[in-house]
Amino acid sequence: MDPTENSQSFNFPDSTRSHGKARGLEGAQVPIAEVGEAEANATTSGAASVGRTLSSLQSAQRASSPPTAMGSIAGAPSAEASLNQANEVAHPESRSPPTPPQDALNRKVVDLVLFLLLKYRRKQLTTRAEILHMVVRDYEAQYPVIFTKASDCLRLMFGLDIIERNPRIHSYSLVHALGITYDGMQHGFPGIPKTGLVIVMLCIIFIKDNCVSEEVLWRILSNMGLYAGREHFIYKEPRRLITEHFVQEGYLEYRQVPDSDPPSHEFLWGPRAHAETTKMKVLRFFASVVKQDPRSYPFSHAEALRDEIERM
Incomplete structure (x- = not known):
C-alpha cells in the first residue's frame, strides 16, 4: 500500500455544528473563537485530520480481528444484550439515563478545548470543579468522555498535554507535548499554539x-x-x-x-x-x-x- 494514501482515521468526533465560544466564560475572549463558528468546527475536525494524516503514513495493515461465533452474523443481538433488554422491561427504574445527542457532546468538547486554550494563554491552572461549573454543567455524567476527547484534540491539533498538578483537588495545566518548548503563537494566526x-x-x-x-x-x-x-x-x-x-x-x-x-x-x-x-x-x-x-x-x-x- 502506498504509505501516502489514507488507510486509517483517528476515531475522533467531527462536530458539524459546533459553537465558536465556550459558554459561561463571562465574555472572556477565547482566541480561536474570534475567527468564527466554522473555525471552531475545525477544532474537532482538524484533530481528526491530523490523525488521518499520520495514519496515512503507516504501511503495515492492521490484522482484522476474527469474528466470534456469536457475533459473526451482522446485527444479531448478543445473549447479554437480550438479557439487558428483558431486565429494562421488567424493571424500568433500572434504566440508564438517556445519552445526550452526539452533536451536544461535540459542542461540549469544543467548549472545553477553547476554555483550556484560554487557560493556557493566561498561564492559569484549572480544576475539575471549575470545568464542571464553567463548561460541562448539565453533562456531568459525560464528563470523562468530554474530558478525554478534549485532551485528544489538544494533543493532536495543538501539541498540548493536560497534566494533573494536584490529584487531591484535580487541578490541571497544559504543557507542550514531547518536550517541545515552542508554541508558535506569534506565527500564523496569533494566539493559537502551533x-x-x-x-x-x-x-x-x-x-x-x-x-x-x-x-x-x-x-x-x-x-x-x-x-x-x-x-x-x-x-x-x-x-x-x-x-x-x-x-x-x-x-x-x-x-x-x-x-x-x-x-x-x-x-x-x-x-x-x-x-x-x-x-x-x-x-x-x-x-x-x-x-x-x-x-x-x-x-x-x-x-x-x-x-x-x-x-x-
Whole structure:
C-alpha cells in the first residue's frame, strides 16, 4: 500500500455544528473563537485530520480481528444484550439515563478545548470543579468522555498535554507535548499554539527514514487540508510557517537535494528537535495516533532504541 494514501482515521468526533465560544466564560475572549463558528468546527475536525494524516503514513495493515461465533452474523443481538433488554422491561427504574445527542457532546468538547486554550494563554491552572461549573454543567455524567476527547484534540491539533498538578483537588495545566518548548503563537494566526504541526512534521520525517522530499510532504499534509500557497485558518500560509519559521526556530532543516535538476528540496529534523525530544517519544506519539504498538514498526523502533542508548 502506498504509505501516502489514507488507510486509517483517528476515531475522533467531527462536530458539524459546533459553537465558536465556550459558554459561561463571562465574555472572556477565547482566541480561536474570534475567527468564527466554522473555525471552531475545525477544532474537532482538524484533530481528526491530523490523525488521518499520520495514519496515512503507516504501511503495515492492521490484522482484522476474527469474528466470534456469536457475533459473526451482522446485527444479531448478543445473549447479554437480550438479557439487558428483558431486565429494562421488567424493571424500568433500572434504566440508564438517556445519552445526550452526539452533536451536544461535540459542542461540549469544543467548549472545553477553547476554555483550556484560554487557560493556557493566561498561564492559569484549572480544576475539575471549575470545568464542571464553567463548561460541562448539565453533562456531568459525560464528563470523562468530554474530558478525554478534549485532551485528544489538544494533543493532536495543538501539541498540548493536560497534566494533573494536584490529584487531591484535580487541578490541571497544559504543557507542550514531547518536550517541545515552542508554541508558535506569534506565527500564523496569533494566539493559537502551533506545536501540534511541529510534532506532525517530526513524525513524518522520522517515519520516512529521517528525510522527506518536499513533494511527498505536501502530498501527505493535504490530508490535513494544508496546501502550499493556500491560506489556513490556523497556520495562515503553511509553506512559509514550515520552511521559514520552523526552520528558523531550529526544528527543521530544509535543504536542496544535491545534484537535483530541476532543483528540489527535502526536510530533516533540525538541531532543536534533536535537543528537545527523542525519536522514541515521536514514535510513541505516532503509534498512539494510528492505534499501533511502536514495535509494529521494527526498523523505526530499533533506530529509536539506538538513539535512546546513545543519549545515556
